[in-house]
Amino acid sequence: MLLDLDHVSKIYGDLHALDDLSLTVPAGQWLAVVGSSGSGKTTLMNIIGCMDTPSKGSVRLEGHPLEDLSSAQLADVRKDVVGLVFQKFYLIPHLTAVENVMVSQYYHSVVDERQALDALDRVGLADRAHHLPGQLSGGEQQRVCVARALINDPKLILADEPTGNLDEANEKIVLDIFRQLHEQGTTLIVVTHDALVASCAQREIMLNHGELSGELWNDEDAHQAYLAAGGRPAFSHDAAPGTQPSDLLTQDLPVGFANPTKAAKVGGQTTKGE
Ligand SMILES: Nc1ncnc2c1ncn2[C@@H]1O[C@H](COP(=O)(O)OP(=O)(O)OP(=O)(O)O)[C@@H](O)[C@H]1O
Ligand SMILES: [Mg+2]
Numbered sequence: 001m002l003l004d005l006d007h008v009s010k011i012y013g014d015l016h017a018l019d020d021l022s023l024t025v026p027a028g029q030w031l032a033v034v035g036s037s038g039s040g041k042t043t044l045m046n047i048i049g050c051m052d053t054p055s056k057g058s059v060r061l062e063g064h065p066l067e068d069l070s071s072a073q074l075a076d077v078r079k080d081v082v083g084l085v086f087q088k089f090y091l092i093p094h095l096t097a098v099e100n101v102m103v104s105q106y107y108h109s110v111v112d113e114r115q116a117l118d119a120l121d122r123v124g125l126a127d128r129a130h131h132l133p134g135q136l137s138g139g140e141q142q143r144v145c146v147a148r149a150l151i152n153d154p155k156l157i158l159a160d161e162p163t164g165n166l167d168e169a170n171e172k173i174v175l176d177i178f179r180q181l182h183e184q185g186t187t188l189i190v191v192t193h194d195a196l197v198a199s200c201a202q203r204e205i206m207l208n209h210g211e212l213s214g215e216l217w218n219d220e221d222a223h224q225a226y227l228a229a230g231g232r233p234a235f236s237h238d239a240a241p242g243t244q245p246s247d248l249l250t251q252d253l254p255v256g257f258a259n260p261t262k263a264a265k266v267g268g269q270t271t272k273g274e
Contacts, residue, residue: 001230002026002187003023003060003156003189004025005024005047005048007056008020008047008054008056008058009056011055016211020056020237021044021057021207022235023212023234024234025187026229026231027155028186029187029188029226030188030190031189031201031205032201032205033192033204033205034192034193034205034206035206035207035213040210043210045160045191047059049078049082049158050077050078054067061077061081062081079107080108080154081156082154082156082157083149083150083151083152083154083157084149085149085158085162087160087161089145090145091145091148093133094132095132096129096130096131097128097129097132097144097147098130100144101120101144101147108152109152115151116151119151120144120147123143123147124143125144125147128140139166139170142163142165143173143174156186156187157189157190158189159178159191160191161191161192162190164192164194171194171196171197175200178200195254202219202222202223203218204218204257205234206254212235212236213253213257215233215234216256
């Protein structure tokens with residue numbers, strides 16, 4: 001597995017932003033993470049992206065336990081393995097769009113303006129390359145973030161609401177890029193509130209108050225391959241059947257979502273259309 005979260009929690013005082021979440025993601029999977037505001041999606045992305053550490057549990061990326069790495073080694077993982085599209089953009093305000101993309105190249109390898117301009121062209125921003133973030137719309141800034149995340153060909157793209165500010169045409173541009181990356185074998189983890197964006201992923205997990213509250217497969221072949229490779233359903237708390245909190249049994253899930261408690265009780269996962 002490229003990514004293995006084992007009983008991961010992030011606790012702030014009384015609040016469990018993530019609550020005992022276990023999740024494995026193989027290389028090449030396209031996973032969507034959905035859930036209401038405050039359900040822990042960004043917290044999860046920050047932990048996977050080595051920007052934050054869990055209060056409990058462990059995270060393995062490419063087989064390496066992240067808790068064993070020094071801050072310098074974590075920074076290396078961040079620049080060598082992961083490409084991040086942040087919910088809040090985090091563009092450097094006094095640098096132009098193309099310079100913001102080149103900063104990512106600078107930390108990774110060699111600065112190449114032509115390549116950075118091509119990445120902006122890919123997200124439809126060739127004509128805005130020399131504008132400052134303050135001169136760009138929210139959707140344009142978001143697409144600069146996508147270009148910045150792609151520029152170093154990361155193995156794992158973590159995208160937090162990457163289409164949240166985009167109109168239909170630009171959402172399509174970003175989804176097409178994700179499709180191409182997926183075909184090339186890139187692993188994608190995409191947080192979204194948009195059902196269409198989520199449905200493009202092979203697998204969806206839903207969070208509720210930091211816990212796994214549902215899992216859905218949109219691609220049955222990928223599901224079977226995942227199980228055959230030893231992949232297991234995501235879960236919170238105990239994986240054993242019948243040990244989930246009983247209130248999950250009555251929880252309303254969107255159409256198609258498997259309730260993990262029910263799934264455990266019937267000994268498997270539900271797939272769309274079953
Ligand atoms: N540094 C922090 N200190 C205290 N509480 C925090 C901190 N960061 C996040 N939280 C809390 O953790 C919970 C999960 O936050 P998170 O940002 O992961 O939610 P989210 O699912 O990404 O929400 P949204 O859809 O609004 O982006 C929220 O209740 C939030 O207030
Ligand atoms: Mg968030």
